[in-house]
Amino acid sequence: MSRTITVGFDGSAESRAAAEWAAREAKLRGLPLRLLEVREPLPDPVSQALSLGGENSSADGGDRARSEAAEGLRLRHPGIEVTAEQATGRPYEVLVKAAEEAELLVLGSRGMGAFAGFLVGSVGLAVVARAERPVVLVRAGEQATDEHEPDPAGIPSAASRYRPVLLGVDTDRPDEAVIRFAFAEAARRGTGLRVVHGWNLPPYYVHGLPADPETYQKVSAEQAATLTKILVPWRAEFGDVEVTEESFGGSPSIRLIEASRESSLVVVGRRVRRNPFGIRVGPIAHAVLHHSAAPVAVVAHD
Structure with a gap:
């Protein structure tokens, strides 16, 4: 089928x-x-009443x-x-x-x-x-025009290029299904992929110790390198997709929401929880679902 x-x-x-x-x-x-x-x-009583009354x-x-x-x-x-x-x-x-x-x-x-x-x-x-x-x-x-870049006159047009697809990535637990979905959507649209990753400083940096710019820069460089490494095989597989990487200190929710205004589609992941009680989609997916200015794709993963 x-x-x-x-x-x-x-x-x-x-x-x-x-x-x-x-x-x-x-x-x-x-x-x-x-x-x-x-x-x-x-x-049943309502159904019967409707049936009898035509x-x-x-x-x-x-x-x-x-x-x-x-x-x-x-x-x-x-x-x-x-x-x-x-x-x-x-x-x-x-x-x-x-x-x-x-x-x-x-x-x-x-x-x-x-x-x-x-x-x-x-x-x-x-x-x-x-x-x-x-x-x-x-x-x-x-509208269809919301997914496209403005034309030379500054007016969004379905005849112009698609806006980029936006992807939120968790480098601690990157999932192939989420990343593949985003790359494939960008490839179908003939547009670029903007990848956003937010990270937090280690607890010892946040609690009680003086600010150390060198430590911040070191962690920042390591996180950016990790994101680049994760995307290497996907860049190779989807060679026609232009990728922009953005790694920064802080929660990715706000950045994803802001960037959604210039995106054709936002892609986020959701960890599968087979618990019959409660509704949980994760804090980042939840925030993006409620505040995105573009359609949101939620991709479940283990």
């Missing part, structure tokens, strides 16, 4: 923006697009909206195969299951303004925390 780009669709503005982004991604990857609407089952307008309206959305995507993105389906169940459980069968799961999230980032709902967070395939969150209002 061929994998798809699957998007959670409910007819809202955020899910429509997610579907448009997913269609563009499907075209880049040469994969089919699947619109999936999840409906929670109604309690009140099926809500379901019919949802089917019609989904079909019309699929047809619109086919027209706006010729060449991609689009299917539209409906499933019944708890939304996050159905979407997590759908992610297992997909190359990529795309979800919409309410935007908070051009530079204020996302408002991630409980379903989105639950899916990101549990899915073991990559999940992309897209803000309502996201």
